[in-house]
Amino acid sequence: MKNNWKFLSIALAAFIIGMTVNNFAVSDVPSNFKVAVVNVPKVVEASSQVKALKDENKKKNDAFIKFVETANTAVTKEKDANKQKALKNKYEKEIKAKLDANNKAYQTKLAEIDKNISNIISVDARAKGYNLVLAKSSVLMGGDDITDAIIPKVK
Numbered sequence: 645m646k647n648n649w650k651f652l653s654i655a656l657a658a659f660i661i662g663m664t665v666n667n668f669a670v671s672d673v674p675s676n677f678k679v680a681v682v683n684v685p686k687v688v689e690a691s692s693q694v695k696a697l698k699d700e701n702k703k704k705n706d707a708f709i710k711f712v713e714t715a716n717t718a719v720t721k722e723k724d725a726n727k728q729k730a731l732k733n734k735y736e737k738e739i740k741a742k743l744d745a746n747n748k749a750y751q752t753k754l755a756e757i758d759k760n761i762s763n764i765i766s767v768d769a770r771a772k773g774y775n776l777v778l779a780k781s782s783v784l785m786g787g788d789d790i791t792d793a794i795i796p797k798v799k
Contacts, residue, residue: 680774681787682765682794691798693757697750704746712739764797765790 688694715735722728769777769790778787 676773677776678772678774679787680769680772680777680790681780681783682777683780683789683791685781686791687761687765687794687798690795691757691761693760693798697753697757701746701750708739708742708746711742715739761798765794768794768797 715738719728719732719735722731765777772790772793774788774790777790780787780789780791
């Protein structure tokens with residue numbers, strides 16, 4: 645019986661200490677701490693930079709498809725098997741180089757746009773006194789939605 649009281653006393657003391665430590669951790673959050681949420685896909689969809697990048701990428705893809713069709717036609721027209729193989733290898737290298745260059749340019753421009761949008765969100769949130777901005781998709785509840793205020797700034 646004495647062991648039960650010792651165990652119960654230790655458990656109670658640990659619980660009280662845990663609650664006290666928890667209260668100190670929570671109390672460090674200032675009362676004016678403001679959280680904003682942003683619907684990032686909606687902002688990206690509204691961005692004129694993203695639309696321009698998609699249009700540019702579509703044009704490059706169309707030109708790339710035409711190049712591949714031209715290369716296939718040239719390879720098919722060649723009657724000599726050795727020349728056809730050499731021509732095929734040449735076009736495969738060119739296609740790979742063009743594809744790599746297009747992908748690299750796309751990724752670079754996309755990273756610049758992402759940085760720009762993030763900067764716009766950050767500047768706007770700081771101007772409005774927010775301490776933290778989260779993606780709306782990762783928040784179940786809470787936070788002020790500033791998406792509609794951001795969209796006109798990315799257009």
